[in-house]
Amino acid sequence: MRLKCPLCGERDRREFYYVGDAIALDRPTPDAGDVAWDDYIHNRDNLAGVTRDLWYHESGCSAWLVVTRNTVTHEVLSTALASDIKRGAAK
Numbered sequence: 001m002r003l004k005c006p007l008c009g010e011r012d013r014r015e016f017y018y019v020g021d022a023i024a025l026d027r028p029t030p031d032a033g034d035v036a037w038d039d040y041i042h043n044r045d046n047l048a049g050v051t052r053d054l055w056y057h058e059s060g061c062s063a064w065l066v067v068t069r070n071t072v073t074h075e076v077l078s079t080a081l082a083s084d085i086k087r088g089a090a091k
Contacts, residue, residue, distance in 0.1 A: 004079045007061045015059040021045075022052040022066045025086050048072050054082060 001013040021044050028036040050070050057063045064082035069075060 001074060001076065003055065003065070003067060003076060005057050005060060005063060005065065006079060006081050006084075007063050008057065011057075011060060015057060016065070017056040017058040019054040019056060022054045022082075022085075024054055025066070025082060050077065 002010050003013055003016055004010045023040065023044070026040075028040050048071055050068065053067045053069065055065045055067050057065060065079050066082050066085045067079050068077040070077065
């Protein structure tokens with residue numbers, strides 16, 4: 001599998017470290033309550049199909065990426081810097 005780093009271009013997947021579901025970008029506020037925090041920490045969907053994952057460009061520019069991909073076909077649909085995604089959500 002190849003991933004396109006927005007800073008370095010297309011690279012082999014072995015340059016990246018898979019972190020998991022990009023839900024980490026949707027962290028609850030400190031005062032969100034026990035139910036919200038329990039859901040954030042413990043519950044994940046295990047979807048077959050399109051997912052948003054968080055990857056770290058470990059052997060490259062050290063950027064955090066959000067990779068949208070299909071877990072059934074292994075097709076990479078898009079990549080973006082996590083900081084850009086987070087900044088866009090804050091607007």
